[in-house]
Amino acid sequence: MTTATRIHTPPDISEALLEAPHPSRFRGSRPAPAPTEGTLTVEDLAVTFRSKRKAVEAVRGISFTVEAGKTLVLLGESGSGKSVSARAVMRLYSEAVTITGRATLGGVDLFDLDERAMQSLRGRDMALVPQDASGSLDPLRRVGSQIAEVLRRHGVEHGRKAARQRAADLLGQVGIPDPARAVRSYPHELSGGMRQRALIAIAIACEPKVLVADEPTTALDVTIQAQVLDLFAKLQEDLGMGLLLVTHDVGVARQMADRVAVMYAGRLVEEGPGTTVLGEPAHPYTAGLLRAVPTPETPRGQLQAIPGQPPAAGEAVDTGCSFAPRCVFAVEECRTDRPDLVPVGTAHWAACPVVNGRVPVEVGPSPAGAEAS
Amino acid sequence: MSAIEIPTGNAAPGRGGAAAVLVGTHRARRHVPLTVVIPGAFLAIVILAAIFAPLVAPYGPTTGSISQRLMAVGSSGHLLGTDGQGRDILSRLIWGARPTLLEGIVPVVVAGVIGTVLGMVASLSGRKIHTLIMRTLDVLYSFPAVLLAIALAAALGAGVVNAIVALTIVLVAPIARVAETEVARMRSADFMEAARASGASWPRIARRQVLPIIAPVLLVYCTALVGLAIVFAGGLSFLGLGIAPPHPEWGSMLNDLDQDLYNQPVLALIPAAAIFLTSVAFNVLGDGLRDLLDIHSETVS
């Protein structure tokens, strides 16, 4: 895999553009990278849930790229649409959910495939590690048989016996101590961490090009969480998979991300290299998220919560910036004009014209800053 | 145990899926649902007709002449025809509603009181009493309900009172079990802890805290149970364990008219339909009350 080459060439950003008082809108989607084996590209993805009464736009047009061997973290609070985006890309929703945009995996248009082709692609080229480890295994089937089922389904192994052997190997690979025994176990006989490992084993069974991990560590203890994250890193190295990691946890993002895409109310507000976004955020929301997380350097009592609440999914006002109601930098324009993502640095985009690519370090306590926890 | 759970089924409320979760459920203003209005109206008519049978029924329940036997439905003067002894079926249906409804409703009411008390006592008092009560009820529970009713009624002898006693005994166990489950569900709730910590005795907790909460659940359950009790009552009377002939009861009418199935097949369907409709009405009413009272209980829903 071409890990060293930047496929995602940063657009040429002139100093003038960066310093312009009113940065011109960065319209349309960014130039799509050349289709590369193993690259997941999502453009302008929008997901709408419809019920009899109303339509809820959970995702309102986001674009991102997951490169082979790299990790893109989709970061956001619950309800921001991050999990929905991940599942929509895998087409896991029923027809009642409207999905628009484009998603390609290694040049294959995912939204163009018929259901049958999509079925055989799922789990083989793109696999999911779900959030809820205890609820995501069939409770009535042995772990080994569930892995073997996937192996045989995708033609990795044909014989029953070979599949079972391979299942045990996979369980060993994901660090389950007694794989021969785990193969014969039922899900309820395993601990939460072991169940999550078993789900990872199922996901990597066919060595997918891209692994989608939806809050894979949220339900786990901190120590187990670290082990599972290490496992992801190791597997990624061994198998060269792209990893789309959905999380609300800044710490997880910091540990794993090559790139970070920050979501708020169904939109991307910032995207860029992990160290940059999580070090020098270019969007007030990202900055707020970071300030709400303790680090060893944070002085006692300096932790700040973002004032207000994120809008419930689909409730966001769609004129102007969705974050404006909670933003200390908001000016009149924020409430009327919707900001687009604009380049703010090397391969770094943010959707806030006000802070101009750099959130001032000195952020005075906001009116609601008293809520800071 | 067998049939007792039947009228309520076990429709676990299906989860709404992602869309429903995202949308949230905006409850419309609550109306009295048709599932309460329609069976309620039907049952009101049936019950009123039974109470005012002497005024409503065109003939006496036992009067008839053999010369007018087995007249078809719609005959002049006999709207629903006559039976094998020339008695007016409509009149017998109205008079027969009395013992049938008594045997359907009274056992549920009596067993409802006994079962609720037993369930609450079992759940709120000590462990030994809990085991004693629930294990004893389990024995009754391990009979098929119909069979237990038949065995008891047969041993006690035919008659309305004995049928009521037999059905009451059968119904105590399931009601007590529902009450026990409901109380156990709320036993660890904070307000219960608070009540206990404040030194309230368990009978007081039962009366003040528990009963108001479990009452709607039990009301819904018992309403549907009346439907089943009517079916059982019809069954007992069908076997000759109900009211003594020649007095009418729906179950025994069914048996009488079954004798003449080949001459007037439709007639036998009349009491069968009466039992069926009344039973369905109580069942639907139970469902409707559940919606109206907005009960989400696994034991009853």
Add this chain to the structure above:
Amino acid sequence: MGRFIARRLLIAIPTLIGVTIVVFITIKIIPGNPISSLAGMNSTAATRAALTHRLGLDQPWPVQYFDWIKSTVQGDFGISISRQTPVRALVFSALGNTMILAFAGAVVAFVGGILLGLWSALRRNHVDGGVASGTSVVAVAAPQYSVALVLLVVLVVDNPIFPSGGMYNATGGGGFPALLDHLVLPAIAVGLAPMGVIARIFRSSLIDVMNQEFVSSLRARGLSKGSVLRHAFHNTLPSLFTVAGLQIGFLLGGAIFVEILFTWPGLGQLIFQAISSRDYPVIEACSLVLAVAFVLLNVVIDTGHALIDPRVRQ
């Protein structure tokens, strides 16, 4: 698994003892003195006392109970008052016939209930799915004797398609085909209400399972629609087994009435005749045999449940 069955049987023992106690009590509350009916009206006090002693009726109730249990376990159910033959032979041939009917009713209930439930679950936003759902609601409340009567009127009296009753041809022959022919209507009558219950529970269970996280996870693994549905169906089996345990009693109980209307020579008929002739030994034996069969069938069902669901095995 062997341990599960052993433990389950162990639990069944106190239940069985309880059942025998209940039946024993019903014997004791029967009005009238059995001695006077046995010894005759103009018997002397001495003969009565002798008879009472011989039958053990002067013993305390617990002793009487153990004597009764002892003879019952040895297969002695007493003598039928109306037929003057041993009750045992009567009861066991009838029990076999009732089991045939109950089994056929169970087949109707489960096959019909699963199909109806599947239909109403998969088409739940369509009119036909609603109709299927409504059908099951109505079926639940339908008394088995009412259903039997409707079937008799429509398919026997008005349109003589099926035989009116009995188990075999009038000559007593006909073998298996005749049995099937005679079985169809009673089986439907017995199975219709349980079918409605099963349909409702299968429907809600299937919808519940389909909304569970693991189904979406199975889809994400790339399994085909059919495979996913197979997994989902598998996961409805525990609730089907639970409902089976509850419905067996209803099948057996309903069979009593249906047998009478279809003159099926089972326990129901026997009970009916015994009630009208006050043949108490027969009523007791029938109750006891049915209740024991019910308890044992529940052991079988629980075992099946445990085979399906590893979580129950502990």
